[in-house]
Amino acid sequence: MSGPVDFDVVIDRREEGSEKWNVAPGELPMWVADMDFAAAPVILDALRARLDHPVFGYTTIPPAFAEAVAGWWMRRHGWAVEEAWVGFATGVMPAMSSIIRTLTAPGEPVVIAPPVYHIFVNAITNSGREVLASPLRRDPATGWYDVDWDDLEAAFARPDVHLVIWCNPQNPLGRLWSAEELTRLAELAARHGVTVLSDEIHCDLTAPGHGYTPFAPLSPAPSITCVSPTKAFNIAGIQASAVIVPDPALRERVRRGLNRDEVAEPNAFAIDAAIAAFTRGDEWLDAARAYLQANKRHAVDAIGTIPGLHCVENLATYLLWVDISALSSDSVEFCRFLREHTGLYVSDGAQFGGDGAGFLRLNVACPRTLLDDGLDRLRRGVAAWTTHNHTQ
Numbered sequence: 001m002s003g004p005v006d007f008d009v010v011i012d013r014r015e016e017g018s019e020k021w022n023v024a025p026g027e028l029p030m031w032v033a034d035m036d037f038a039a040a041p042v043i044l045d046a047l048r049a050r051l052d053h054p055v056f057g058y059t060t061i062p063p064a065f066a067e068a069v070a071g072w073w074m075r076r077h078g079w080a081v082e083e084a085w086v087g088f089a090t091g092v093m094p095a096m097s098s099i100i101r102t103l104t105a106p107g108e109p110v111v112i113a114p115p116v117y118h119i120f121v122n123a124i125t126n127s128g129r130e131v132l133a134s135p136l137r138r139d140p141a142t143g144w145y146d147v148d149w150d151d152l153e154a155a156f157a158r159p160d161v162h163l164v165i166w167c168n169p170q171n172p173l174g175r176l177w178s179a180e181e182l183t184r185l186a187e188l189a190a191r192h193g194v195t196v197l198s199d200e201i202h203c204d205l206t207a208p209g210h211g212y213t214p215f216a217p218l219s220p221a222p223s224i225t226c227v228s229p230t231k232a233f234n235i236a237g238i239q240a241s242a243v244i245v246p247d248p249a250l251r252e253r254v255r256r257g258l259n260r261d262e263v264a265e266p267n268a269f270a271i272d273a274a275i276a277a278f279t280r281g282d283e284w285l286d287a288a289r290a291y292l293q294a295n296k297r298h299a300v301d302a303i304g305t306i307p308g309l310h311c312v313e314n315l316a317t318y319l320l321w322v323d324i325s326a327l328s329s330d331s332v333e334f335c336r337f338l339r340e341h342t343g344l345y346v347s348d349g350a351q352f353g354g355d356g357a358g359f360l361r362l363n364v365a366c367p368r369t370l371l372d373d374g375l376d377r378l379r380r381g382v383a384a385w386t387t388h389n390h391t392q
Helices: 041-051 063-077 092-103 119-126 149-156 179-191 248-260 270-280 282-303 331-342 368-390
Strands: 086-089 109-112 130-133 163-167 195-199 223-227 241-244 319-323 359-363
Touching: 041 270, 063 086, 063 241, 063 270, 086 092, 086 248, 092 119, 092 163, 092 195, 092 223, 092 241, 092 248, 109 119, 109 149, 119 130, 119 163, 149 179, 179 195, 282 319, 282 368, 331 359, 331 368
Parallel strands: 109 130, 109 163, 163 195, 195 223
Antiparallel strands: 086 241, 223 241, 319 359
8 A cells, every 4th residue: 555545535435336325315324334435455456457357257266365364364363374274255144144054953043142243133044043142231330241151151051052153343332352251152162062153254443452352263162263354444345255164074064065055156356355455455454443443432422422322332343332222212213213304324223132222333434524424413313302202
């Protein structure tokens, strides 16, 4: 990357077929986890180079892909990933859906710890399995979420439970799990013969000075880790992820499942983009993390001045988990009202399960001018909500 990156540039995405920006004129989307920044120049350069060859046939997965993944996790996160452990998938959720079907039988429960990324539930139920929720506990005094270890062990102790999906770092809470917490999870899962499927797609989006702890190195039993450059580098449409499985027997089962479900073949651009991100994307990512952290601090301070709202402290992701429980216990209705009266489109917390009905999720990965617009709409929306409810 040459020269500073200007994350303040506003890029019009309304006509590009963006899912995030498929909204009515005048509306401002701050919902789906998708940044409004241009991709890293090193990725754009790699894609331009690929475009110089005019044939876009089937694409092989070269050794350089696994080398790039292994190099990144060693360099950035201190995890010595062997290249043989790395497989390709078209996305973290396609991979996780395939793994659910591979490691569990129809009708069996899969454990999750809500409030958590709601597509986990879709992947489980669409695969004909059942969701077994072990909700995280929130300390009312600190607002901090912790694992209910007794409840989680009770879930693992069930004879029909063989898989847990863990979100590390946690979405929507932005929670960084400590090595001690992940070790306890690993030991608990190993004791009961439960495989941990760790979604680590947000791992590179931590606050500057804070790193995440990979789960697999702490586990005494075989585990599966799903990672991707798409979230950190804002290239979700490129459709590239890696599935890291250290245990050879489990790795072969996962590989067969990914191929059975036809989610192991890259498009013509996925490999080049992923390799560019993981080999030359450090400088851009560090600049993005600094900008995102400044946005988060700015948003937390602003939201703290809005009566009835409070942000849960977090050190990861570009998402804020905003407590609206002083105003409403129905986040669906509150977010509908907010969109209708201000045009601000955010995620209602209820969809994430657990105590999410008293929260909303706000995406701050945008230029500061858009963020300020969103914060102003949020303030006006809360005022309108309060007036509306006091006059009923």
